[in-house]
Amino acid sequence: MGIRGELFSKKVLLQNRTYFFNVKENRMGDLYLNIVESKNREPEGFERQSVILFAEDMQAFLAGFDESLRVLEKANRERKRSGPPKSRVDRDPEHQGGWKSPDHFGGKQSLVKKGSFRGDEPPQRKLRVVRRKKP
DSSP states (O other): OOGGGEEEEEEEEOSSOEEEEEEEEOTTSOEEEEEEEEEEETTTEEEEEEEEEEGGGHHHHHHHHHHHHHHHHHHHHHHHHHOSOOOHHHHOTTOOSSOOOGGGGTTOTTTSOTTOOBTTBOOOOOOOOOOOOOO
16 A cells, blocks of 8 residues: 555546546445545645445446547537537527516526516526545
8 A cells, every 4th residue: 555545546637737646445345436636726725535446346337438438529529510609699689788577588587587688798607616634
């Protein structure tokens, strides 16, 4: 067993983030993959996020990953064939700027809550990110 149970580590450098793929073994002898994403936030330091996958869950994870990858590749091929995406003005001849209210789309308020659009701002998505603090 290596340092802190590490059996393998691979670092992937991208333009604005770094990924670490670490195969580790815990004290009970269970093997797992720890995927860490690290982004440099200049004044604050680094922001790190981690995903842990145990060996027995890997096949189910990879099946979902492969299916998602196929959908991404298909969408990318279709996008390249159809050319660049059209702007909102091109898609909607009645577009007058700003975001349309839910009533404009045939009253489909089950998809978007009424009043969730403010001025020219797009609807905000709330994402929950779980961060692990260093001990």
